[in-house]
Amino acid sequence: DVKVTQSSRYLVKRTGEKVFLECVQDMDHENMFWYRQDPGLGLRLIYFSYDVKMKEKGDIPEGYSVSREKKERFSLILESASTNQTSMYLCASSFSGTSGTKQFFGPGTRLTVL
Amino acid sequence: QQQVKQSPQSLIVQKGGISIINCAYENTAFDYFPWYQQFPGKGPALLIAIRPDVSEKKEGRFTISFNKSAKQFSLHIMDSQPGDSATYFCAAINNAGNMLTFGGGTRLMVKP
Structure with missing residues (x-):
């Protein structure tokens, strides 16, 4: 079974703090993604990476950065957390095979910024 | 700009009924259409998916219908x-x- 793990299920931080969200996948997938999920807005893509050290902006990259130093690990960084970044953060990894692209999600990190 | 529009936002169905959820897309570069199911406190899980070369895919009580010309696809849950x-x-x-x-x-x- 593919496993995508996220470092924390719940996190509380203060405005202005630097926040690191870690994601690890164990299936050697090339593509990894970070989303945030907010009520009424669905899932919105923040950043994705299709290879080590490669990254692409998603729909809402402002206020975030990412790091992918190893294939299995994709980190989301909030340089200076703000209250509007309170959200559920979901990491995912995917591979493309003959039957299509399958994407697998981690359990999510619920971040609260006070 | 939302490239995939989904409706309805919420749906209430009686046990045993059929649940129907619709989606429409714009970009013809898309060629794989998955559906995810998410329970509270969990991440989304892949439920069923379809490629545009077929018009329907069924797995148990879950069916995807795909209309390539209309750029629409839907999820039907039978016997909800x-x-x-x-x-x-x-x-x-x-x-x-x-x-x-x-x-x-x-x-x-x-x-x-």
């Missing part, structure tokens, strides 16, 4: 059960797997 109560997301992915867009989600409640 209270355990199906969850949020459902449609998505569209391009061939390379690096362009993925989700619909806004549908919260389904199946009444016992």
Whole structure:
């Protein structure tokens, strides 16, 4: 079974703090993604990476950065957390095979910024 | 600009009924259309998916119908059960797997 793990299920931080969200996948997938999920807005893509050290902006990259130093690990960084970044953060990894692209999600990190 | 539009936002169905969720997309570069099921406190889980070369795919009580010319696809849940109560997301992915867009989600409640 593919496993995508996220470092924390719940996190509380203060405005202005630097926040690191870690994601690890164990299936050697090339593509990894970070989303945030907010009520009424669905899932919105923040950043994705299709290879080590490669990254692409998603729909809402402002206020975030990412790091992918190893294939299995994709980190989301909030340089200076703000209250509007309170959200559920979901990491995912995917591979493309003959039957299509399958994407697998981690359990999510619920971040609260006070 | 939402590239995948999903409706309805919420749906209440009686146990044993049919749940229908619709999605429409715009970008013809999409060529894989998965549906995800998400329970509270959990990440989304892949439920069923379809490629545009077929018009229908069925897995158990779950069926995807696909209309390529209209750029629309839908999820049908037959004999809906209270355990199906969850949020459902449609998505569209391009061939390379690096362009993925989700619909806004549908919260389904199946009444016992």
